[in-house]
Amino acid sequence: MKLDLTGKRALITAGAGGIGRRTAELFSAAGAKVFICDIDQDQLEDARDKVPNLNGTLTDVSNKEALKKMFNAAIDDLGGLDILVNNAGTAGPTGPVEDVDFEDWESCIDINLTCTFLMTQMAIPYLRDAGGGSIVNLSSAAGKFGFPMRSPYSAAKWGIVGFTRTIAIELGTDQIRCNTVHPGAVEGARIDRVIKAKAAAKKVSENAMRDELASIASLKTFVTADDIASMILFLCSKAGAHITGQALSVDGGLEGLV
Numbered sequence: 001m002k003l004d005l006t007g008k009r010a011l012i013t014a015g016a017g018g019i020g021r022r023t024a025e026l027f028s029a030a031g032a033k034v035f036i037c038d039i040d041q042d043q044l045e046d047a048r049d050k051v052p053n054l055n056g057t058l059t060d061v062s063n064k065e066a067l068k069k070m071f072n073a074a075i076d077d078l079g080g081l082d083i084l085v086n087n088a089g090t091a092g093p094t095g096p097v098e099d100v101d102f103e104d105w106e107s108c109i110d111i112n113l114t115c116t117f118l119m120t121q122m123a124i125p126y127l128r129d130a131g132g133g134s135i136v137n138l139s140s141a142a143g144k145f146g147f148p149m150r151s152p153y154s155a156a157k158w159g160i161v162g163f164t165r166t167i168a169i170e171l172g173t174d175q176i177r178c179n180t181v182h183p184g185a186v187e188g189a190r191i192d193r194v195i196k197a198k199a200a201a202k203k204v205s206e207n208a209m210r211d212e213l214a215s216i217a218s219l220k221t222f223v224t225a226d227d228i229a230s231m232i233l234f235l236c237s238k239a240g241a242h243i244t245g246q247a248l249s250v251d252g253g254l255e256g257l258v
């Protein structure tokens with residue numbers, strides 16, 4: 001089955017690296033016109049150079065004014081909107097809840113959850129004008145299990161699930177579909193940083209932490225950005241036409257989190 005997005009206009013937050021970048025590449029290859037934002041200038045330029053039918057702006061999604069400006073630039077560039085991928089997320093602090101600084105809590109909730117709310121609110125009128133569309137919000141295995149020492153991140157990712165299930169009901173009659181994708185541990189720089197911080201907090205070696213994390217997946221493996229991007233593409237294509245309000249895990253069968 002070929003997953004086709006010919007003629008579709010897609011906006012992906014934090015789309016220059018990691019899962020967002022792979023999603024942008026798959027969307028472009030499937031025929032979509034893509035707009036991304038990112039905080040990393042070099043990565044953004046690299047994406048602009050290498051991915052056909054892609055444009056984007058340098059934006060820190062935690063800055064609400066900048067977010068609005070970026071959204072307007074995206075609409076100008078794309079000429080409307082069919083797909084929104086709220087991909088931007090930050091790991092937040094690692095440590096027991098009583099040690100979490102309020103500023104770190106606020107920043108983690110802001111980038112993961114509030115940004116998803118604000119982007120969705122701005123996108124709805126354009127998705128409605130398009131006669132319907134698809135919103136995919138990136139949650140995490142931490143939005144499905146408790147995640148010791150990562151309470152702000154887990155709270156934000158569970159929040160995204162409640163938000164998504166609710167708006168799927170509100171927007172169903174407009175043919176706007178909303179789903180969450182829950183990646184497990186994705187190979188790459190981000191999970192290396194997560195493992196390092198968790199190993200330090202638990203006072204174990206990074207190798208031991210990595211093995212422990214892999215061992216709690218039924219398939220005993222990490223996943224890849226391509227695995228996650230492929231699920232997002234599926235959901236945004238015709239193949240996902242009747243999928244809404246769902247939380248889809250791509251995690252090798254995680255049985256919990258450590």
Ligand code: NAD
Nearest residue numbers: 014017018019038039040060061088089138140183186190
């Ligand atoms: P990542 O850390 O690889 O970053 C992806 C991109 O986000 C980078 O290009 C980075 O420059 C950009 N970015 C970071 N902060 C930004 C900001 N404030 N404004 C704009 N851009 C910013 O992330 P990823 O691993 O691709 O994760 C993508 C999503 O998937 C996130 O919501 C994350 O929480 C979720 N997730 C990831 C994993 C994993 O193991 N990687 C697991 C579960 C969930």
